[in-house]
Amino acid sequence: METEAALSDRYLTMPHTERGMVIGLFGGSFNPPHEGHKLVAEIALKRLGLDRLWWMVTPGNPLKSHNGLAPLAERIAACEQMATDPRIQVTAFEKRMNNSYTAETLAAVKARNPDCHFVWIMGADNLKSFHRWQKWQEIAATYPIAVIDRPGSTLAYLSSKMAKTFDYARVDEQEARALPFRKAPAWTFIHGPRSTLSSTLIREKNGK
């Protein structure tokens, strides 16, 4: 089990907020981060009108094998290199929470910051498997969700369980800027420039 010793305290505590801020939460393994992630962050900042984007490096996705998962400190450092927009804050506060489940994280974020407007951000591939996440219906019922298009997963929203269950709560992407202020359930699918990059591809190229 990795210790916190290699990590600065600023990555282990929940980022500071101010009343009324609009904040996007972008969680991921980032093993390693790549230009596709950067593109998602840029699209989210622009289309959702975010004041901040928390680039949340998970201690380990509960549904993925942790074989070959680079140390958290290494993934954080690589994300910092990628996250050049000053509105982006790289964080790994889930590590100190000793938690990898998004529902628990999001409940803690909301409890700590009742005066901010949050949106959960994920790529379209995660829409397909979202119904396997712990308390996924609770997440969708408490947080607006922005799904960003990804090659290979564009049509996922038509067939995914999440999209079917919450079809009535889908918001037109033209209204994406209003999404953070909507009462959940509310979600949108954002089309735009796309990247075929993946961490798997990079690991394979690097022989890992």
Ligand SMILES: Nc1ncnc2c1ncn2[C@@H]1O[C@H](COP(=O)(O)OP(=O)(O)OP(=O)(O)O)[C@@H](O)[C@H]1O
């Ligand atoms: N090219 C991409 N386009 C859109 N979304 C992406 C892209 N790459 C990753 N994402 C999204 O970014 C978040 C973090 O992704 P993750 O760190 O798992 O990267 P990945 O490339 O999917 O990794 P892996 O190949 O190891 O599964 C997820 O919500 C994922 O859907």
Ligand SMILES: O=C(O)c1ccc[n+]([C@@H]2O[C@H](COP(=O)([O-])O)[C@@H](O)[C@H]2O)c1
């Ligand atoms: O809470 C869950 O059950 C859950 C299941 C799968 C993924 N997640 C989270 O989803 C985010 C994206 O994960 P990943 O590995 O696709 O980058 C990351 O923050 C994970 O912790 C969360």
